[in-house]
Amino acid sequence: MKTDLTDTTASKINKALVKGRRAIGTPAVGMVLTLVIVTDEENAYDALKAASDASREHPSRTLVVIKRVSRSPRDRTQSRLDAEVRVGADAGTGETVVLRLYGEVVDHAQSVVLPLLLPDAPVVVWWPVNAPLDPANDPLGALAQRRVTDTYACEQPVKELAARADAYTPGDTDLSWTRITPWRSMLAAALDQVACEVQGVEVEGEEFNPSCELLAMWLADRLDVPVKRAHSGGPGLTAVRMDTDCGPIVLDRADGSLATLSIQGQPKRAVALKRRDTAELIAEELRRLDPDDTYASALRYGVERLKSPDGSGPPAKGEREAVPAPVESAAKAPADRATAQAPVKKAAAK
Amino acid sequence: MSSSNPLRDPADRRLPRIAGPSGLVIFGVTGDLSRKKLMPAVYDLANRGLLPPGFSLVGFARREWANEDFAQEVHDAVKEHARTPFREEVWQQLIQGMRFVQGTFDDDESFERLRGTIEELDKAQGTGGNFAFYLSVPPRSFPVVIQQLKKHGLADQTDGSWRRAVIEKPFGHDLKSAEELNAIVHEVFAPDQVFRIDHYLGKETVQNILALRFANTMFEPIWNRSFVDHVQITMAEDIGIGGRAGYYDGIGAARDVIQNHLLQLLALTAMEEPASFDADALAAEKTKVLGAVRLPKDLGRDTVRGQYAAGWQGGAKAVGYLEEEGIDPSSKTDTYAAIRLGIDNRRWAGVPFYLRTGKRLGRRVTEIAVVFQRAPHSPFDTTATEELGSNAIVIRVQPDEGVTVRFGSKVPGTSMEIRDVSMDFAYGESFTESSPEAYERLILDVLLGDSNLFPRTEEVELSWKILDPIEEYWDTNGRPAQYPAGTWGPVEADEMLERDGRSWRRP
Numbered sequence: 001m002k003t004d005l006t007d008t009t010a011s012k013i014n015k016a017l018v019k020g021r022r023a024i025g026t027p028a029v030g031m032v033l034t035l036v037i038v039t040d041e042e043n044a045y046d047a048l049k050a051a052s053d054a055s056r057e058h059p060s061r062t063l064v065v066i067k068r069v070s071r072s073p074r075d076r077t078q079s080r081l082d083a084e085v086r087v088g089a090d091a092g093t094g095e096t097v098v099l100r101l102y103g104e105v106v107d108h109a110q111s112v113v114l115p116l117l118l119p120d121a122p123v124v125v126w127w128p129v130n131a132p133l134d135p136a137n138d139p140l141g142a143l144a145q146r147r148v149t150d151t152y153a154c155e156q157p158v159k160e161l162a163a164r165a166d167a168y169t170p171g172d173t174d175l176s177w178t179r180i181t182p183w184r185s186m187l188a189a190a191l192d193q194v195a196c197e198v199q200g201v202e203v204e205g206e207e208f209n210p211s212c213e214l215l216a217m218w219l220a221d222r223l224d225v226p227v228k229r230a231h232s233g234g235p236g237l238t239a240v241r242m243d244t245d246c247g248p249i250v251l252d253r254a255d256g257s258l259a260t261l262s263i264q265g266q267p268k269r270a271v272a273l274k275r276r277d278t279a280e281l282i283a284e285e286l287r288r289l290d291p292d293d294t295y296a297s298a299l300r301y302g303v304e305r306l307k308s309p310d311g312s313g314p315p316a317k318g319e320r321e322a323v324p325a326p327v328e329s330a331a332k333a334p335a336d337r338a339t340a341q342a343p344v345k346k347a348a349a350k
Numbered sequence: 351m352s353s354s355n356p357l358r359d360p361a362d363r364r365l366p367r368i369a370g371p372s373g374l375v376i377f378g379v380t381g382d383l384s385r386k387k388l389m390p391a392v393y394d395l396a397n398r399g400l401l402p403p404g405f406s407l408v409g410f411a412r413r414e415w416a417n418e419d420f421a422q423e424v425h426d427a428v429k430e431h432a433r434t435p436f437r438e439e440v441w442q443q444l445i446q447g448m449r450f451v452q453g454t455f456d457d458d459e460s461f462e463r464l465r466g467t468i469e470e471l472d473k474a475q476g477t478g479g480n481f482a483f484y485l486s487v488p489p490r491s492f493p494v495v496i497q498q499l500k501k502h503g504l505a506d507q508t509d510g511s512w513r514r515a516v517i518e519k520p521f522g523h524d525l526k527s528a529e530e531l532n533a534i535v536h537e538v539f540a541p542d543q544v545f546r547i548d549h550y551l552g553k554e555t556v557q558n559i560l561a562l563r564f565a566n567t568m569f570e571p572i573w574n575r576s577f578v579d580h581v582q583i584t585m586a587e588d589i590g591i592g593g594r595a596g597y598y599d600g601i602g603a604a605r606d607v608i609q610n611h612l613l614q615l616l617a618l619t620a621m622e623e624p625a626s627f628d629a630d631a632l633a634a635e636k637t638k639v640l641g642a643v644r645l646p647k648d649l650g651r652d653t654v655r656g657q658y659a660a661g662w663q664g665g666a667k668a669v670g671y672l673e674e675e676g677i678d679p680s681s682k683t684d685t686y687a688a689i690r691l692g693i694d695n696r697r698w699a700g701v702p703f704y705l706r707t708g709k710r711l712g713r714r715v716t717e718i719a720v721v722f723q724r725a726p727h728s729p730f731d732t733t734a735t736e737e738l739g740s741n742a743i744v745i746r747v748q749p750d751e752g753v754t755v756r757f758g759s760k761v762p763g764t765s766m767e768i769r770d771v772s773m774d775f776a777y778g779e780s781f782t783e784s785s786p787e788a789y790e791r792l793i794l795d796v797l798l799g800d801s802n803l804f805p806r807t808e809e810v811e812l813s814w815k816i817l818d819p820i821e822e823y824w825d826t827n828g829r830p831a832q833y834p835a836g837t838w839g840p841v842e843a844d845e846m847l848e849r850d851g852r853s854w855r856r857p
Contacts, residue, residue: 188357258439269404272440294362
């Protein structure tokens with residue numbers, strides 16, 4: 001069931017939601033969270049589609065906040081809120097409200113969203129594109145326990161990663177990180193099978209794909225070895241090569257779906273490692289709503305400390321030794337490390 | 351091995367528990383269970399990325415199949431029954447480790463071939479000698495298969511690798527046979543390498559009993575004799591015995607269901623809080639409560655058994671048990687059983703636990719209902735509370751998994767009238783689609799060596815100690831009561847509760 005409300009307010013939208021639920025005969029539903037999608041008109045359709053697929057695993061109230069562009073000074077002074085309320089079969093397994101904001105109210109989106117949040121349930125904000133530089137201090141981001149960004153959709157993903165690291169607040173997460181869970185899982189499983197020490201790693205993948213950097217940083221952070229970032233034509237990540245004291249371990253995925261795992265002295269094995277669509281990523285992201293310390297730790301390792309593809313040492317090589325926080329102890333207590341590292345950075349800035 | 355893996359971190363909760371290098375050998379791979387449950391579960395696990403690279407699946411059966419025929423069979427089973435969508439790349443990963451060994455259980459040569467296959471897989475797939483043997487075979491074949499595994503060195507664990515045995519119910523048909531079976535299995539496999547599948551324990555709702563009781567504060571304070579009036583545990587099936595006459599006749603509902611599923615549900619409902627959720631602590635509490643179970647003094651009064659007679663079941667005509675093909679017309683086998691048990695401990699003394707199970711009942715349902723005492727004093731007059739029943743917490747195990755809380759509420763209107771309402775939590779509503787099948791969880795646990803969800807030898811033997819006296823009494827006294835198919839059991843069962851001033855819930 002679909003209700004269109006033009007030039008409306010949050011309380012009218014709430015009434016429409018209750019009315020809609022009554023009409024289809026389900027006055028109470030077990031929705032587990034509110035998902036707020038902040039996007040522009042161009043990306044709204046795809047994002048909403050992914051969210052309603054994900055809502056099959058996590059029944060939720062989805063609020064799509066679309067900020068409309070004003071094209072004239074007169075437009076900018078006028079303020080209007082339009083809403084489209086969908087319940088029942090039109091809204092996956094939960095409820096959906098598409099909010100279109102015009103004029104001044106664009107800057108006060110949180111005033112529209114706040115009254116529409118489900119009581120006592122966690123809030124997740126997702127920016128499919130154009131995430132704010134500091135998500136936790138964004139007025140909408142401040143409402144949420146979990147803030148999902150996507151550096152993959154950025155113009156300069158690597159720069160963006162550095163910005164994310166600076167602004168990191170517990171509860172932040174990025175879909176580029178979510179994308180590599182199967183890779184991380186498989187690499188961990190590969191190391192389960194051998195008792196070798198890793199000496200060096202190379203991560204190969206397409207350019208402008210922050211997942212490669214995140215994977216490289218995670219490996220560098222956990223293994224405490226130099227990690228090289230190499231470029232390839234894609235799709236996505238194509239290979240991870242780990243040099244160990246008992247021979248190389250290579251996870252190679254040329255076609256974006258079926259990978260080969262080769263370990264020295266063991267037969268080559270095929271491994272399903274398909275690139276996942278956004279709905280699956282969002283579903284994984286909504287599964288746990290507590291801060292992801294592993295992400296924080298990998299992100300804070302720092303993009304600049306990775307070796308660049310041409311083989312030239314990282315500019316930060318000298319700095320690397322200068323960083324006093326020993327990575328080994330950091331691996332045990334990522335939170336400690338974060339605090340330990342921050343003063344160093346400040347000192348350097350001075 | 352994994353503890354020293356620098357990529358593993360307990361704080362990294364996105365990384366799933368992946369089984370180490372291993373393979374699964376299924377005996378009786380052409381059977382229904384294998385096709386409908388095991389093969390799809392293996393695929394679903396692979397699809398969720400929970401199986402190790404190089405995981406191998408070996409089928410063993412009499413049929414003249416090549417590896418390709420077997421793969422095709424698995425493919426069909428997966429397409430038809432798997433929970434998750436079919437993906438070609440996952441299939442490509444699985445198919446490389448699929449083998450079929452043709453043979454019979456008494457044929458030495460085929461077990462030698464099986465050993466060769468396993469050695470070949472260790473080389474080609476890197477399974478590292480770790481294999482679980484799933485015995486999806488009739489109970490009479492257990493001893494011969496186990497002995498063959500021993501004879502051909504298939505059960506021998508060598509440096510760091512493991513060999514495990516997975517067995518399905520029935521675990522014997524009385525205490526004596528259960529002990530014999532345990533002796534046979536344990537002679538070959540160490541007790542901690544034997545996994546007894548009770549698929550009920552793999553169900554999310556059953557595991558949720560523990561979460562409901564021990565992760566919340568609002569239920570446990572009233573979970574005792576001061577508040578609980580009685581507990582009803584029901585497992586009803588709407589089907590008859592189908593083609594299982596040979597297995598079922600002489601076994602009956604009590605041995606088939608109460609001994610394992612219902613007594614396990616009872617143990618989880620009634621046990622004390624375990625010190626931790628590791629397998630030993632859990633087994634200790636379950637064993638304790640099963641050991642405290644007391645049988646009624648008068649077995650004739652507090653147990654009922656029945657047989658379904660001809661009738662109409664959900665709009666279709668159903669024949670009676672004695673008219674089923676392959677059943678002796680004078681058979682005394684029970685297709686319905688209801689018993690009343692007590693638990694002698696401080697928490698439960700005086701609270702009856704009613705267990706019932708049956709075939710051809712009203713509908714297929716399994717539930718645990720904890721029924722509370724009525725309020726000691728009601729300020730409302732009797733007309734107001736006429737329609738009010740007892741408060742209850744119902745854990746719906748299947749289908750429509752969830753929890754219902756029933757309590758009284760005022761009916762809107764000018765007069766004070768109080769009626770039962772229910773507050774409902776449905777898994778399907780809050781966690782749609784995410785619930786894995788019981789067999790997925792259990793197979794993964796076998797490969798991980800995690801025995802939390804598997805009943806131990808002591809639990810099996812204790813349950814037989816509970817059931818044996820009842821079966822003996824039934825053997826020597828009377829005949830099963832008849833009940834029309836499609837109803838909720840014989841009137842004798844209703845009378846049994848009526849004598850206690852209670853009645854069965856209609857589930």
